[in-house]
Amino acid sequence: GESVGLHLPTLSVQEGDNSIINCAYSNSASDYFIWYKQESGKGPQFIIDIRSNMDKRQGQRVTVLLNKTVKHLSLQIAATQPGDSAVYFCAENWSRAGNMLTFGGGTRLMVKP
Amino acid sequence: SQTIHQWPATLVQPVGSPLSLECTVEGTSNPNLYWYRQAAGRGLQLLFYSVGIGQISSEVPQNLSASRPQDRQFILSSKKLLLSDSGFYLCAWEGRAGSPLHFGNGTRLTVT
Numbered sequence: 001g002e003s004v005g006l007h008l009p010t011l012s013v014q015e016g017d018n019s020i021i022n023c024a025y026s027n028s029a030s031d032y033f034i035w036y037k038q039e040s041g042k043g044p045q046f047i048i049d050i051r052s053n054m055d056k057r058q059g060q061r062v063t064v065l066l067n068k069t070v071k072h073l074s075l076q077i078a079a080t081q082p083g084d085s086a087v088y089f090c091a092e093n094w095s096r097a098g099n100m101l102t103f104g105g106g107t108r109l110m111v112k113p
Numbered sequence: 114s115q116t117i118h119q120w121p122a123t124l125v126q127p128v129g130s131p132l133s134l135e136c137t138v139e140g141t142s143n144p145n146l147y148w149y150r151q152a153a154g155r156g157l158q159l160l161f162y163s164v165g166i167g168q169i170s171s172e173v174p175q176n177l178s179a180s181r182p183q184d185r186q187f188i189l190s191s192k193k194l195l196l197s198d199s200g201f202y203l204c205a206w207e208g209r210a211g212s213p214l215h216f217g218n219g220t221r222l223t224v225t
Binding site for chain 1: 203215218221
């Protein structure tokens with residue numbers, strides 16, 4: 001069936017470097033995508049979203065890129081900081097009613113000082 | 114501003130005991146409400162969603178049920194817990210369709 005997945009389960013980066021977290025989706029009808037950050041013991045926190053009529057969206061230190069041709073989504077974090085260490089989830093919207101997000105399995109980002 | 118509260122934060126319950134987890138949202142009206150479960154090191158599985166009082170949709174067959182007695186209150190229940198019900202339960206709200214879900218800080222349930 002349709003699914004959202006992540007290429008790398010764990011990503012380790014040096015503090016100050018840029019991080020790129022990737023996500024593949026298979027539902028070509030999906031039109032809304034979200035990245036969440038989840039710290040240990042907490043609920044997922046919204047980072048940034050993008051709709052299918054865009055291919056790039058920027059926030060504070062984060063950029064989401066959407067390539068609909070290859071059904072690929074990425075989250076770029078500039079100047080990664082120790083506080084960025086967390087699990088990152090992508091999610092796609094295959095809505096029938098409301099916001100029926102399908103979540104990927106998550107990527108753990110580890111920032112080395 | 115909108116806030117979402119879940120309680121308790123942690124819970125240890127014996128097999129066969131009942132369960133009631135509560136979630137409330139403040140600062141918004143008519144939210145869509147969701148219950149998710151997250152197994153250790155895994156993604157999120159949608160359990161229930163509600164678009165209004167008394168309106169509950171279930172996404173997966175299971176030992177759990179949900180109720181929405183008030184506009185901003187969502188309750189997850191079980192009559193008899195199973196070991197497999199252990200997990201991290203997350204409540205989320207959405208102001209309108211197609212906007213981001215906002216999650217509470219979850220309840221970690223351990224069934225022993």
